[in-house]
Amino acid sequence: MAFLLHQARFFTTVNHLRDLPATPQPEIAFAGRSNAGKSTAINVLCNQKQLAFASKTPGRTQHINYFSVGPADEPVAHVVDLPGYGYAEVPGAAKAHWEALLSTYLQSRAQLRGMILMMDARRPLTELDRRMIEWFAPTGKPIHALLTKCDKLTRQECVNTLRAAQKGFAEYKAAGYQGELSAQLFSSLKRIGLDEAHVLIESWLIPGESSVGVDA
Template sequence: MPLFQNATFLVTVNHLRDLPPHTGLEVAFAGRSNAGKSSAINTLANRNRLAYVSKTPGRTQHINYFTLGNDRYLVDLPGYGYAKVPPTIRQHWEKLLSTYLQVRPQLCGLVMIMDIRHPFTPLDQKMLEWFLPTGKPVHILMTKSDKFSRQESSKALFEAKAVLAKSYPNCTIQLFSSLKRLGIEEAENAINSWLSKPSLSESVAAEQENKE
């Protein structure tokens, strides 16, 4: 069964004060506008329109929460890097994203979406710099790998792994294609390893049981 098979929309958030209060675990998806984030989420969920796919970059303008059951959540973050967004809105997004990534205790890992043709843009690097100090894992999907030949894709992946080994050692990376449905199992395994860990409430409950 796909990892996000039972994902159900929960709430849209535009301010940190409105983040859902829970003690479960969250996995967030982030990516540059038009890198294929919504398509990747829909592919992993085996659903056509769980996340909104638009031909207009910058469509996702809020933090969208989906419940997965068992106090687990998928968080779709606003796409970043769309030049036509007004400066005031861009500044709001940056503050919302950076603060959420740095201080949200329920967040257990970040899935970053990078177009295989344009990896590690300055904005991608900024996202990593915001998040990596938390010590939490990052898994990168190099999307639209169908745009490259197998040899080109392998070369791009090899070069990306070299960048990670040098500058971002807490990250893993893989090839992904929503069109060809490539890399689904590998992505699910990475994300499921995060969501399978005990949440805050589960850890407290286990600690109480051990004391009794």
């Protein structure tokens, strides 16, 4: 099956808010803790091997990377790969810069349609994952969690981790979060949940498409 994301290519990289591209196309942000499998998931979703790169030193990549989606002469959207978070080895100044860049981007970027939050299925909703959700919450835009590396779990463990994510999201909804919150199991290695994620992401980028997700 052909998906819009399969027409993705590198567009630009930025390290400061002033350098964010003045493009009108809708954007989907991909966020996740370092080593949660974010770069691999982007590559699989875009049907490419090396579109997104993971740093060999976790926490080192502090840039926002943009990928154009759609025909080369007329892109219709952008996939935005945000820096991975969660490693104490990152120097304090770099961590402060990353937090300011990321939180401001998530809260103020008008083109942003939603956030895909990568969480290791073995450790969903860590403190840092919750911080990302809370940064994004004021926008009222949707968050969809990919519970990555679910192939490393038993079937019952998969059921339990999905329920845990749903319960956590239900707590945010009860606290007044206005946006949609959904989650699904995902494995880049076994290609579990791939079509489901494609349909949901493209429903955000193309108005009128029906979304597919596991609502909390």
